[in-house]
Amino acid sequence: MVNCGLLTVKNEPVPLKSIEVVLQVQGHVATVSSTLQYTNEENSPLEAMFVFPIPAEAALCRFSVKIADQEIVGKLQEKDKAKEEYDDAITSGDQAILLEESQESEDVFKLSVGSLPAGQSAAVTFVYITELSVQADHSLRFCLPAVLNPRYSPPGTDSGVVSEITSSANIPYSLSFTANVSSPNPIVKVESKCALEPLVFLNADHTMAKVSLCADHKFDRDVELYLYYKNAHQPTAIVEAGVSKPGTLMGDPVVMLSLYPEFPEAIMSTMSSCGEFVFVMDRSGSMGCAMHNGPGAQLRFESARDTLLLLLKSLPMGCYFNIYGFGSNYKSFFPKSVKYTQKTMDKAVKRVNEIEANMGGTKILGPLKHIYKKQCIPNHPRQLFIFTDGEVGNTKEVLSLVKDNATSHRCFTFGIGEGASTALITGMARNGCGHAQFITGSDRMQPKVMQSLRYALHPAVDDISEVWTVPAGMSTIRLSQPLNVLFQGQRALIYAQLNGESQSSSEGTVTVKYHLAGQEVSNTLSFSLKPAENTGLSIHRLAARSLIRSLEQEWQTEIGNREALKARVVELSVESGVTSLHTAFIAVHKGSGEAVKGPLLQRRVPTPGRMYLSAAMPVLCGASAPKASGGQPSLLLGCFRKPKKSKVRGGLGMPKKRESKDHLLQLISLQKASGCWDMDSALAQVFGRTEEEVVEHTPVQVEKRVWATVLALIWLHGFKMNDQVEWQFVAIKATAWIHDQKVANLSECVRVGNALLGCQVKEEALGL
Incomplete structure (x- = not known):
């Protein structure tokens, strides 16, 4: 096994001294501030490049560096200009830090720290805003990712930053984590799989509270919080006032609508026995890793295998199904989907019990292309269930393919284990009109997968439209992508800009109409036009993030109008302060003015065997992947191990x-x-x-x-x-x-x- 973590000349890790994370939650929205304190203890100037994850749907909106007593706030610029300024600064002997989004995946960022003098300390702070996801028990989930798994890139492609991950044996730094929670409704409780200090309520009606991680927390797993509010599972609307020139996105009020559609009981009580169910199982080497670091943890592929067998037992008679396994290549159980009978089920169960995580890399594009080319079965809508730990480097190419085939294929995704790419898992489900689930820690996969099967067996919603009613003198501009999917009890978010001024009414409404099993259904939500207080432009920035992503998708598929789309993205990004594919944060601190001679030392911040790092804990990029035993690039980069063989018994094949x-x-x-x-x-x-x-x-x-x-x-x-x-x-x-x-x-x-x-x-x- 090759230890591919680059250390200092003294064989010591670059000292990242401490990490401080402060979480501010307002209802369904979280603002995360992460501060890294580090020191260059070498005798030469140091250039470090770090890779870190944030949720794919988050808006990264602030970046600053404090060196000695001086704080330099990063400014957003067009990316090429920012890189040019960075290179000029470090060549001139100045200190510069560049923060940019990965070209391959929108949930990965690279931080370049240039020319930090010997003995110098610095604190880097960045802030992002994200929507909290709603769980089946109506709690709101926040996750601070501690893991960024290496993303497998097909041979011959430019792997970029997402595959340049390294590892080492120790985490020599500490983590401080505090969450301040406020809600319009009383806070019932806050739970976590990590040890927490007691929840402290800050007012009598329990709408404000504070909670912290215990001081001895070892940051070797995701930090997940589950927030429980009274009456959280109900439609809400928040209007946020603008702060600049009226008529612009940041100058006009913006409304965020959270809808929870309720479908007619008569329709929801019926289940379809039709459908073609295609199960796509990741069998790459990384699926042989444990679900978590605790005792008795199942391997990822074992948990996925048990769940796949449960799905096979739960399918209705009369449907069709097939199973694909993929890694560096792919295989299907049947040449084409077969009718669900006792004979075909028995054959599939036998083969599922025999599968292992032994197929090399994570090339998901091949099996998807193969499936999409297969002719669909009349009156049996095709639904994909994709199980993966989400470690691919060509995320955007995969998402584009899924979107192109969404009219005939619905896509349900399951991110397995810590570090699964949120961009890949949520992106495939969103582009494929399906639903995404993440299974981490000691979570049981089966309940979450059964929830998705229930969605798949219920009639699909189509012809979704919105009707807005606002007072005379006002109009609405939609900022989020049109809704393409609705599920019973699942939150749907809509962002809109409110243009103009109202002279009379202080209330607006939005009605969402759609067809379900041949019936027209509508849900209406009324909202006050009075702006909420103390929202800190979080709604505007999330709305800007949504609009920027829509324009970036257009830019990737457009041929003749790319420059205009790119210019609009850059304009929105700079105006809102939210990063994009075409912009980057740059911060420069004037140094000695002496030009740097010769190449700068490049160092990596080490992480333990499973690439542990947080949205506040970066790891330096730059090493090529070692080869696994089969000759394919190992996904684990330093922690590759052969999957344990489990003794299979009859039935679901558990050890x-x-x-x-x-x-x-x-x-x-x-x-x-x-x-x-x-x-x-x-x-x-x-x-x-x-x-x-x-x-x-x-x-x-x-x-x-x-x-x-x-x-x-x-x-x-x-x-x-x-x-x-x-x-x-x-x-x-x-x-x-x-x-x-x-x-x-x-x-x-x-x-x-x-x-x-x-x-x-x-x-x-x-x-x-």
């Missing part, structure tokens, strides 16, 4: 050491494609009984499979109600199968089954 914990997955693994269970010893073992005991209690004139299936339903409702989201489709299939059997004495089956299993489940609860 034997987990068998006792997974009775639910064991039960699901035994279900037939039609929805029933056979009576055998494996099923009885799940119930904690022998096969003889279970058979002995079979009610009179009840067929064994009916008895087994009723018992399985009772067991699920009696012992696994907390996991219902995982087995809901399994139960739906089982209930439908029992109905088809026309069983005369179901009530007696339920009574005896309850007695046998020690449950008190009512017949109506089983849907029978």
